[in-house]
Amino acid sequence: MDHKKLAELLFPNIDKTPEYYEEMYPKRDLPEGAKVTRLGPSPTGFIHLGNLYGAFVDERLAHQSGGTFFLRIEDTDDKREVEGAVEIIINSLRFFGINFDEGATMEGDKGAYGDYTQSHRGPIYQCFAKKLVEEGKAYPCFLTEEEIAEIREQQQAIKANPGIYGKWAKSRDLTYEEIEAKINAGEKFVVRLKSDGNLDLPEDQIRRIKVQDAIRGTLDMPENDQDTVILKQTGIPTYHFAHVVDDHLMRTTHVVRGAEWLPSLPIHVELFEKMGWEPPIYCHTAQLMKLDEEGNKRKLSKRLDPELSLDYYRKEGYHPAAVREYLLTILNSNFEEWRIANPDADIEEFEFTTEKMSNSGALFDLNKLNDVSKEVLLKISASDLYDFLKAWAEEFRADDEAVKTMLADRAYLEKILDIGRHAERNPRKDHIFADQMVKNLSYFFDETFEIEDEMPQEVVNAGDVSTIINKYLETYDHSDDNETWFNKIRAITDELGYAVKPKDYKKHPEEYKGHVGHVSTVIRVALMGRQQSPDIWEIQQILGEERVRARLQKFA
């Protein structure tokens, strides 16, 4: 077989040579140790937490080392493409602080290693596929879907491994004349790798490949024996071939991808060998897991787990910094420790390493996210929080009246957001995410204020509700300081036969109607509509005298 002639027959329009592209995309001029990483999403427009997790690793690796992080659109599957997906991907990631140095952007490509959209790179892949054919390392395959299904059945019958390989790869043996005839007859073909592997040998003779994974250490697996499709009928490559060609030409140094790619690693290794290229350093990340209905762990799925979509967190109003912080806690096992030692340090200062990454799948933990979020929001100023809430509202709650009223008066909301946050010792950590905050703070606004809780039983039983309110109103002076104010409460408490010290009531409940806490709660319910809230005095100062009196009046 004249492979050169075959290559010409298959790719009559490919006139560029591999050398041409090698020259066009020279080695990157970067400082020693700089890493080049990439994110290669398929443009379905759906990104979930797992994608962010991986993107975060890419981003840290590149930017921590003074390297480059680029975006490549992997749209080799025409069936999955969604309109506007690239924009969604870029925006979502940017929101969470992931920015690219190079690659596809909304305004087209940026960088010297493009095109960054795989569907635009047909001739490049074909050029390298042609080279493989020329060297007898790849061949056209005319098997139809039905024929492949039939092969599979035969393989099942004799318990052979499924797939197109070795003797099952019937198109391997076609002569030039046969191929030419088929092409002239209009038959479509795919290009397959002609694998040298053989897994039918006795176990101890099977060649094994060893790959150093930056996260997992030495990987040791049987070599590939499958004649994997590298170019589809359309001339567009499969993931495997696109990965090898692109990451070589784009000079990627570190390929970060999910562990679901582990099984196809031998294919990639063989492809790199056949191309005569040095493979990148692989970083196979653990997959984020989820507990399913039966209580089993399983991989996050975009189809099954819409609530793990990044948009879900944006809609709920989680702050991007909180999500980043949370992700880092599950990404690097020493991050939490570092954070405790450096509570105020910028997250960028943490030295992220692949070695400290877990290689078992972490379960997504909402409790932990919320906890982390509280800490993160505490460090954000009221002014910045306001801006964050406003941006969130504009995007997700444009028609929500409650949100509108909340944001109407900036100074007012900022005071509310700061309640108890600047306490010298133990600041309050009330804020978790935007939606939660809207609900939590509703009582500050007359439009959303309502009585949600009952008055305390002790006071109701004694019939003292309006008595307390009236006495409170009588002595109320908006200009009292916190201590003066509370002393007045104590006076009312004592006067009406309640214990000024809760401890006294606990010791001798028969001697009192209740204690100062119950009396305060009456005020609290009248003012806030709830039995629980931050400091009453502080809230009163924010609500203003007029509003305070009006609300109390309803219970007088």
Add this chain to the structure above:
RNA sequence: GGCUCUAUGGUCAAGCGGUCAAGACUCCGCCCUCUCACGGCGGCAACCCGGGUUCGAAUCCCGGUAGAGUCACCA
């Protein structure tokens, strides 16, 4: 089924031949306290199983088991 990955409390996780087996989140007490939150103190709770190697194993070896992933002209 083949191949691969993983295996420490409910969750996330330290550990890398000798520890009373860290820590964080959750949960439960107590303290602080006008309620809640915060904070402090304390508590519940773990090395998948079986064999080895060793004076000694969560750590090393072998064999099971379980969970996950993957076996496409999807990525």
